[in-house]
Structures are given as C-alpha cells and as structure tokens.
Amino acid sequence: MAQLGKKYYIGSIYQEKFLESLARGKIACVRCKGCQLAYFPPRQICPHCKTVNEELSWLELDGQGSVYSFTTINYPPIGFEDEAPYTLVIVELEEGPKVLCRATMPLEIEDKVKVTAHRDDDVFYLQCYKLSE
Numbered sequence: 001m002a003q004l005g006k007k008y009y010i011g012s013i014y015q016e017k018f019l020e021s022l023a024r025g026k027i028a029c030v031r032c033k034g035c036q037l038a039y040f041p042p043r044q045i046c047p048h049c050k051t052v053n054e055e056l057s058w059l060e061l062d063g064q065g066s067v068y069s070f071t072t073i074n075y076p077p078i079g080f081e082d083e084a085p086y087t088l089v090i091v092e093l094e095e096g097p098k099v100l101c102r103a104t105m106p107l108e109i110e111d112k113v114k115v116t117a118h119r120d121d122d123v124f125y126l127q128c129y130k131l132s133e
C-alpha cells in the first residue's frame with residue numbers, strides 16, 4: 001500500500017480516499033457539515049467548531065495558495081539524513097486549509113505557489129512551486 005511521506009499522519013480509516021486523490025495528483029480535505037470550514041488533514045472532529053462529522057464530506061483542492069511560512073532543514077531528523085538541506089513550507093491554500101510541503105526553489109512569505117502531489121516509488125509527497133507573476 002502506498003504511504004504519505006515517510007510517516008503516516010492521516011487516520012487509517014481515511015487513507016483510502018485520501019491516497020486515491022493523491023494518486024490523481026490532487027489533495028483532498030474535508031468540509032465540516034457544522035461550520036463549512038475546509039480543513040486538513042482529514043479527520044472526523046472539526047478543529048474549529050468541534051462538530052463530529054460522522055460521514056466525511058470530501059473536497060479536492062486546487063492546490064493554489066500562498067506561502068504562510070517556511071524553514072530550511074540543515075540538521076534533519078532520523079530517516080531524512082540523505083535529503084538535507086531541504087525546505088519545508090506551510091502553504092495557505094485558497095480554499096482555506098494549510099498544508100505542509102517541500103519546495104525546490106527559494107521562496108518568500110506570501111509568494112503565490114501551487115502545491116501538487118507526487119509519487120516516488122510507493123511514497124506520496126507534496127511539493128510546491130512558485131507561480132509566475
């Protein structure tokens with residue numbers, strides 16, 4: 001079974017739909033039935049209004065957003081030693097959710113970017129690139 005990154009962080013009961021979207025290059029999140037907030041990662045309890053969404057209302061994100069924050073990792077955690085230095089970015093997507101992804105180019109706060117899903121062997125990861133202005 002495919003994985004997301006090197007560590008799972010999506011509840012196992014939500015993985016199938018989430019990974020199916022990633023396989024098509026899309027990022028899926030959930031829209032709360034109580035307050036209509038779109039949130040990521042998918043889970044039953046809304047982080048805003050605490051509504052328990054028994055059945056998840058899935059939403060596929062366009063991937064366009066802006067850089068909320070970023071950092072370059074020079075001293076990586078175990079398992080990522082061969083990949084440093086690398087840049088982790090929090091992107092605030094136009095639909096509202098924030099996602100963590102990697103960047104392969106220099107970025108600044110508020111740069112307009114597009115986040116896309118990629119697959120390397122059996123591992124999915126998210127990457128962003130700067131949109132031309």
Ligand SMILES: [Zn+2]
Nearest residue numbers: 032035046049
């Ligand atoms: Zn809610």
